Amino acid sequence: MGKKLASVLGALALGTGAVLASPGAVHAASYPTCNAKKAVSASGSFFTYQPYYSGTGSRNCVMSQGAQSDAVYALQIAIDTCYQDISRDGIYGPETRQAVRAVQDAEDVGVDGVYGPETRKAMKWPLYMGGSGSVHGCSRLGV
Numbered sequence: 001m002g003k004k005l006a007s008v009l010g011a012l013a014l015g016t017g018a019v020l021a022s023p024g025a026v027h028a029a030s031y032p033t034c035n036a037k038k039a040v041s042a043s044g045s046f047f048t049y050q051p052y053y054s055g056t057g058s059r060n061c062v063m064s065q066g067a068q069s070d071a072v073y074a075l076q077i078a079i080d081t082c083y084q085d086i087s088r089d090g091i092y093g094p095e096t097r098q099a100v101r102a103v104q105d106a107e108d109v110g111v112d113g114v115y116g117p118e119t120r121k122a123m124k125w126p127l128y129m130g131g132s133g134s135v136h137g138c139s140r141l142g143v
Contacts, residue, residue: 031116034061034071040125042141048125049074051115062116067092075115079103082124082138 034051040059041047051071053061063072073090079099080086083106086099097113104111107122124138 031060031062032056033067034063035069037070037074040141042127042139045129046127046136048127048141049077050120050125051075059120060117062114063092064114065092065094065097072096078123078125081126081135
């Protein structure tokens with residue numbers, strides 16, 4: 001009888017672990033890793049650069065600690081320009097993870113330190129105009 005109870009409790013514990021999986025684990029299972037940046041139209045002649053997955057062209061992608069790409073660099077520029085000072089090195093290390101957590105908290109989305117579609121839609125992005133390299137404010141694109 002004791003072994004059956006232990007087996008049932010073990011199964012419940014495993015089941016609970018699956019239910020309590022971090023949002024980042026859910027992101028990673030659902031979307032590819034962002035590996036590039038692309039210009040995205042904002043409004044009028046304004047645009048921004050956002051991370052995307054070059055394999056499909058989709059901006060529905062994720063990044064977490066350990067990623068290293070132009071996509072990370074675009075994210076770091078957005079955070080540095082619109083939220084807080086952060087290094088712009090293209091490496092998603094502890095500083096970037098903490099900055100993403102701060103953005104997620106400020107924008108009232110799930111706080112896990114993993115960049116994904118929910119974070120992209122909620123956060124502000126620097127706006128550029130035409131060929132000028134200067135920033136004309138920050139805006140939440142919502143897409």
